[in-house]
Amino acid sequence: MKNVILLGATGSIGIQTLDVIREHPDEFQLMSIAFGKNIKKGMEIIQEFRPRFISVRSKADASLLKERFSEIEIGYGQEGLIQASTYDASNHNQTIVLSALVGSVGLIPTIEAIKKGYDIALANKETLVTAGVLVMEMVEKHHVHLLPVDSEHSAIYQALNGEKTSQINKIIITASGGSFRDKTREELKKVTLKEALNHPNWSMGSKITIDSATMMNKGFEVIEAHHLFQLPYEQIKTLLHRESIIHSMVEFIDTSIIAQLGTPDMRIPIQYALSYPNRLELKRSKRLKLEEIASLHFEVMDFKRYPCLKYAYDAGKTGHSFPTVLNAANEAAVQLFLEEKISFIKIEQIIYDALNKHDIIKYPDLETILSLDRQIKEYIIKNYAKGESS
Ligand SMILES: NC(=O)c1ccc[n+]([C@@H]2O[C@H](COP(=O)([O-])OP(=O)(O)OC[C@H]3O[C@@H](n4cnc5c(N)ncnc54)[C@H](OP(=O)(O)O)[C@@H]3O)[C@@H](O)[C@H]2O)c1
Incomplete structure (x- = not known):
């Protein structure tokens, strides 16, 4: 028990x-x-x-x-x-x-x-x-033990079971594309909160649903994977995969790829993390029928279409205090969007501004991280309101 x-x-x-x-x-x-x-x-x-x-x-x-x-x-x-x-x-x-x-x-x-x-x-x-x-x-x-619950990281964790991290060529994190995957950047200027909260594949809390629409969620997952699997950013790739059936994969040095597949049901990775190293039945989850899905699609991720993904890679690679700034700015900007105080497209601009203004703090300790997190959020909440930038 x-x-x-x-x-x-x-x-x-x-x-x-x-x-x-x-x-x-x-x-x-x-x-x-x-x-x-x-x-x-x-x-x-x-x-x-x-x-x-x-x-x-x-x-x-x-x-x-x-x-x-x-x-x-x-x-x-x-x-x-x-x-x-x-x-x-x-x-x-x-x-x-x-x-x-x-x-x-x-x-x-x-x-x-x-x-x-x-x-x-x-x-x-x-x-x-x-x-x-x-x-x-x-x-x-x-x-x-630190066991991932995020479906992508759970997939990688499962694919790595019994494997050597030194024999990984790269990991490939899949992305559904979020609520606005079929919209152009021009169209993003007019989207509403209600539309943003309507994720095509997953039913999730409001913040992560917005993070998925901006693709910051995928950026966060890249940083999360870097720490969990101790891999350099160059070995962490992302791929658009609309069906959310392959939850992520690992490519090894011999070119083999091991992927984990399943229905989009978070109870599967939750249960795996709780029961690890055992597997338990999950009776109420639907079994995946590949013959019903018939085909799976993959597209290259476009950093210009999804600038937040690029900000996350850059912040992660620079390291030190930058990922803290990225997270805090995103949290504050998403809060403002959820309160309908800023437009959707403004989220990424707020994050860009915060990263641009920041002077690196090397090797931040916990106190520095907490204080930076607080300062960035307070600044953004105070200074950005509908249609304005500070
Ligand atoms: N949802 C998913 O499918 C999914 C998938 C992968 C990863 N994640 C990650 O899992 C985390 C949770 O996501 P979620 O979608 O479950 O979020 P959510 O539905 O918004 O739930 C957040 C939970 O945190 C509680 N909470 C928020 N602020 C709090 C505070 N200051 N003090 C105490 N409790 C507080 C909320 O309580 P009240 O509602 O009672 O206020 C609620 O129980 C996020 O980091 C997300 O990125 C989620």
């Missing part, structure tokens, strides 16, 4: 993780959860799974839950997130933290869980984008 600590329980990944736990009550038990403001959904989860610890965003919501569930320990805010992610489980080495908060708020609770010695199933890619070097050092120092 594995203890699961679930950060971001009310989100898209969180709910699908609960589905996996529900399907395997003999394998997993929910120990502790954290979520933000969705109290209605949170209460349903608490009633069904009875976790021992709950963390929410505000003190007021924590008091409300305490009245309702007096027997459960409850925390809130940043401190609550840390308490949730490091919750003491009786079977310490059978505990895994599924990190599925959205944005850099996921960084500290994930780091604290690593320090505690808990294995991490990582959905929160922003953790590796903003502080990949530090996080990977901690993973090594505390001898924990």
Whole structure:
């Protein structure tokens, strides 16, 4: 029986993780959860799974839950997130933290869980984008497993099972193309929030859906892959693949390619990360029928069409403080777009400006990363409003 600590329980990944736990009550038990403001959904989860610890965003919501569930320990805010992610489980080495908060708020609770010695199933890619070097050092120092939940990285992880990293020629991360894959750059100037939130293949949280439309999500995945698989950026390629059937692949030095295929269902990589190194049945997931799909398509990624992908490669290659700036600027710009304060096309301009203005900070420590993240976000939120640039 594995203890699961679930950060971001009310989100898209969180709910699908609960589905996996529900399907395997003999394998997993929910120990502790954290979520933000969705109290209605949170209460349903608490009633069904009875976790021992709950963390929410505000003190007021924590008091409300305490009245309702007096027997459960409850925390809130940043401190609550840390308490949730490091919750003491009786079977310490059978505990895994599924990190599925959205944005850099996921960084500290994930780091604290690593320090505690808990294995991490990582959905929160922003953790590796903003502080990949530090996080990977901690993973090594505390001898924990870092298992990818992102379907692309799970695919690569599976393709690498039993293989030598030194024998990789390159990894190929596939991209569906997001909501606007058939629009020209000119057409992007007029797109709406509603259109942007309509992803063709995956149903996900709003931030990652926008990141997919700008292709920043793929850029983040490139940086995530660089840290997870310790490969130089030159060996990490991306490929447009509309069907989202091949989730990614590895090409080896002998020209062989190993790919992982499956239906676009996040419960598959979530479950693989939770059950690793075992595989479990996933009864409610549809089996892939290649004869029904008939053909798969691939296209070269166009950096001019998707400048955010180029910014991510550049920021990743430059390293040091640049990936932190990339992540913070993107988070703030996407927030403004979700609040309908800026146009879609403005997102990439804000990120470009932030990267251009930034003077590199070499080898940033955690405090520097957190402070830079805060400063960049505050600056963007304050200075960019509809139609204007600072
Ligand atoms: N969705 C996918 O298919 C997918 C695939 C691969 C990777 N990922 C990655 O997984 C992460 C989660 O994505 P998602 O799509 O599940 O996002 P989501 O649906 O927006 O869910 C985010 C979760 O984080 C919680 N949260 C946000 N801010 C918080 C705060 N300050 N304090 C406490 N809780 C907070 C939310 O709580 P409330 O809603 O209660 O406020 C919610 O439970 C992201 O990093 C994303 O890039 C997602």
